[in-house]
Amino acid sequence: MSDYVSGLRQDLVEAAARQQTAGRGARAARPLRPRAWSPVVVLGAVAALAAALVLVVGLRAVTPPRPPEAPKVVGGFHLEAQPRDAVAAGGCVFVADYGGRLLQIDPQTEARREIETTAYGALPVALAAEGGALWTLTVDARPARPRSILLKLDPKTGSRLDSIQLAGQGGALAIGAGGIWLQTNRTSTYPSAPPRGLDRIDPVTHRRTAAIKGVAPRSIAASDHSLWTREGETVTQRDETGHVVNRVGHISPALGLEDQRSIVADNDGAWVVGQSEGLLYRIENGQVVKRLRVGGQGGVITRTRSAVWVTAERYGHYELVRVDANAGKVTGRIRLGGDMPQTIVPVGKQVWVITEMGDVIRVSQA
DSSP: OOHHHHHHHHHHHHHHHHHHHHHHHHHGGGGGSGGGGOOOHHHHHHHHHHHHHHHHHOOOOOOHHHHHOOOOOOEEEEEOEEEEEEEETTEEEEETTTTTEEEEEOOTOOOOEEOSSSSTTTTEEEEEEEEEEEEEEEEEEESSEEEEEEEETTTTTTTTTEEESEEEEEEEEEEEHHHTEEEEEOOOOOOTOOOOOOEEOOOTTEEEEEESOOOSSSSEEEEESSSSETTTEEEHHHHHSOOOEEEOOOOOOOOOOOTSEEEEEETEEEEEEGGGTTEEEETTEEEEEEEHHHHHHHHEEEEEESSEEEEETTTTTTEEEEETTTSSSSEEEEEESOEEEEEEEEEETEEEEEEEEEEEEEEEEE
């Protein structure tokens, strides 16, 4: 027994001597050597790390997302014009007015100039942008049988790139679903008669590649594969050939002019303004999937990357309402004043609300 105790004492002395010789650096580094790690220590460290991760994920789940910054007016100016339609193209904003002019506006300087469209007497009635070009539909009301010319313009210089003679008078314009869609009136001899059909024009060959007769939609819009129209309380989705895919009824009717923009379309569906009841509808797969009240009466609409913007009348004044396109809920309102908005144009990080009296109100998107 004494030999065992003596041997144990000797082992302890030698171990202490080796520890003293290794020095402070070796003693500090020893826990980092894998052979020195205890299984209990390893399991404890893993459990602590897992608990920390669960805590972080849990806090993120219960913490409400930061609300988007409210939109605000950041500027504005006045146009000596009565705007009819407007669109952004090539870094500029173009406005067609009821006086027959096409105005080009520089968003940075607000400088503007008039773009010559066709011969005297031709009125630009609708605008669209596509592929770096500006398309404008003009109506020449002088002849006994009015006609339209579809012009393709360079948005930088305003020079004419192409022109397409149309058989009759045209109305609203939309690009997508296989070509250029426009309201037409190829049968009436009266200048005041409303368009009574829809034609699709191939922008390359200038040929009419589809026709829908007997319809007079109040507004049209197009996505890559669908054409959307509204007549009365019905919104219709058609494919690239013009055949009906879906019809959705009981939609609050439009109140504005036929060429006002009250529909925006994307590849999943469309947003439609129910103007008479102040409602905004989201339509997908032939049914209304969201319905929001935006005011007493609705107005015009546009779409940016993550938001839908619609004007509405409420309490005797007009407002611009921002709606989250994914969540389908109102995320901001801003008061505009007493002049009715005619159109909304996304311009960089802003949206421009252009009123019927020619006021341009710049609003930040966030």
